[in-house]
Amino acid sequence: MHYLSRSGESITLTPQPGDTVLDVLLRHKIPVGYSCRKGECLSCIIQCLEGSPTTVSQEGLTFRMKSQNHFKACICPADQVQIIAPSGTKQSP
Ligand code: FES
Numbered sequence: 001m002h003y004l005s006r007s008g009e010s011i012t013l014t015p016q017p018g019d020t021v022l023d024v025l026l027r028h029k030i031p032v033g034y035s036c037r038k039g040e041c042l043s044c045i046i047q048c049l050e051g052s053p054t055t056v057s058q059e060g061l062t063f064r065m066k067s068q069n070h071f072k073a074c075i076c077p078a079d080q081v082q083i084i085a086p087s088g089t090k091q092s093p
Pocket of ligand 1: 033034035037038040041043044045
């Protein structure tokens with residue numbers, strides 16, 4: 001998995017079996033907001049640039065956010081996404 005920072009730096013992240021995307025980000029000390037870790041507070045929203053976030057990880061998001069591949073990092077299995085970035089990095093046309 002790769003994390004594309006706002007400055008354009010690509011950071012390689014190594015998930016472990018059973019990790020959520022948030023688990024991987026925190027282990028690699030990537031700054032990301034979070035609170036509940038249960039998919040309820042929406043504070044861990046990030047964007048997927050390549051891959052397919054689970055439907056559950058997009059529940060409660062607006063149509064626009066879903067169409068831009070935003071998802072909740074705390075409940076999305078890490079193996080679902082290949083390239084991620086902070087929310088709002090890439091916009092749909
Ligand atoms: S930490 Fe609350 S939704 Fe992810």
